[in-house]
Amino acid sequence: MTTPILEIRNLHARIEDREILKGVNLVIPAGEVHAVMGRNGSGKSTLSYVLAGKEDYEITEGEVLIDGEDLLAMEPAERAAAGVFLAFQYPIEIPGVATMTFLKAALNAQRKARGEGELSTPDFMRAVRQAGSDLNIDSEMLKRPLNVGFSGGEKKRAEVLQMALLQPKMCILDETDSGLDIDALQVVSRGVNALRNAGRSMLVITHYQRLLNHIVPDVVHVFSDGRIVESGDKDLALQLEAKGYADFDNAAA
């Protein structure tokens, strides 16, 4: 059997004295898209932060492998170079850092970490322009400091632009659909679908079944109180939409 892209085994994490992840088990084979749905505050973003390497959390149990390698032992930048990408639920604004400078630094840092050469400026510009036009992102926007003054939806699109540019192996999208208008949802979904291939996996966190009409998942998981309590095919999302989470609250403890 081939190694899955992502393997999470009995993952427990806490912040200060509060346990938030309470034994997450999740395996995403190469090429699959898994959706995660769950109540507000159930720990979905926490899972995404823990995977990306945010410092605030203490991992108390469990392991995470990316392509068979110990993800938790890596620094955030190493995780990115290993192929992890998190499209943030709330992308932050960083004044003083120009978007293009940032994109180039990120791309070249990852290439360097993988032992590849730097991209030339014309090649870089071409790649950004291409990714931008696919996502209807005005090139004027990219002249601003990172995310500064971007609308909510623009920020989400900019996250997907970064993802398209960096070509990660493991894409984690945390509510990328929230804040998008109907047209933008189509554009972004098209952008995400274009990235689907046999070597790339995705973890798509969302509250709305609607997104899953565009980005059709292979597996849907229900997240409740810090763990996955139910998994099924795409119809599970329809079932959730109709009935809510109540049925799953005390499931599979």
Place this chain on the structure above:
Amino acid sequence: MRQAQQIRLSAAEETLIAQLKGAGADSTAERISVAGLPTRRVESYHYTDLKTLLRTVPPLAEAANAAEAPALRIAGAYQLTIVNGRLQAAPSAPAGVVVGTAAGDVLSPRDDVLVHINSALAPESLNLHIDGVIEQVIHIDRRSDGPAAHSASAVKIFVAESAKVTIIETFLGSNEAHVGNHATFLAVGTGAEVTHITVDLSARAATHFASNQYEIGPAANLRTLAIHAGAALSRTQLFARFSGEGAHADFTGLNLVDDGKHCDITLDVNHAVPNTTSKEMFKQIARGRSKAVFQGRIVVSRDAQKTDAKMMMQGLMLSDEAEILSKPELEIYADDVVCGHGSTCGELDADWLFYLMSRGIPRTEAETMLVRGFLAEVLDPIKDEALSTVLNGIVDGWLLNGK
């Protein structure tokens, strides 16, 4: 006769007194004999107690030639070099620039010991007269060469009506415990546009004192930038006075302070006439056990109606042992003015850092990007490309040195 209370003079004070007497500056010598160097009880030196901080004063500088210190070159600039207070052979000046020398003493008298010492000890002054639009950046390269020495230097610049010029002054020297005391007088004529930058790049072992006096004429536009990135003890004093209506000035500065350093920028701006505006933006970054000081005073005279002045200090702490101090003061004697000040101090934002790292940018590089971002507001307005490259290089050099 009143018996002056005897104070204990430090070795540095004894040396200074002898040097001042030797230069015929008896009254300055006398003041130091009686009062000593300013201590923290003197308000304007509250955070920079010279009596404690200035341990030794080396012998007065001898004339030296420029062989020792490597020069900092700014591509395309017209460079004038002053070594140990004396102007070296000057290359022929661009059209509109007249270069000369005169007896020292360029600053207006004021009750300040560093000003007194400069006036007494500067061997000569470099005089520049600027007329017309000068495309070439003027670089005044001031150096302290040879063995450790106390050296004073002075520059006097007149910018004529409607002229435009960018001047950068850099301070470098041999790797010795020099004490430099430098002065610049800059008069900005009617409607003139001037950028004036001073950068201390002296050896860590050195002490750097500088006093810049600005006289700002009607409808003039001035931008100043003072950077400390060299000596372990430094203080740059900026004394500015608006003397004509309709003028605007941006006063900016940057303290780059690392372990064992104490850097002080002290600003005193006087809006003396109506209808002038100023913006003060000072940034301080400190790491290791170090101290960064900014004191800013804006005085609005009684007749200076419609003054608009906003002063800001932003500090960035890169270590727990660093201290960043800020003392803003507004003294307003007019009633129809808009004035304000603020200061903030913090560490690098952990969420910003995480965002950059999560995209594959290693921690050190991410920190550098954020520090550059923090400084952009002060460095970006310098439009000349070669100059901007040099200034960013100085910041990057400072950042790299700390790693």
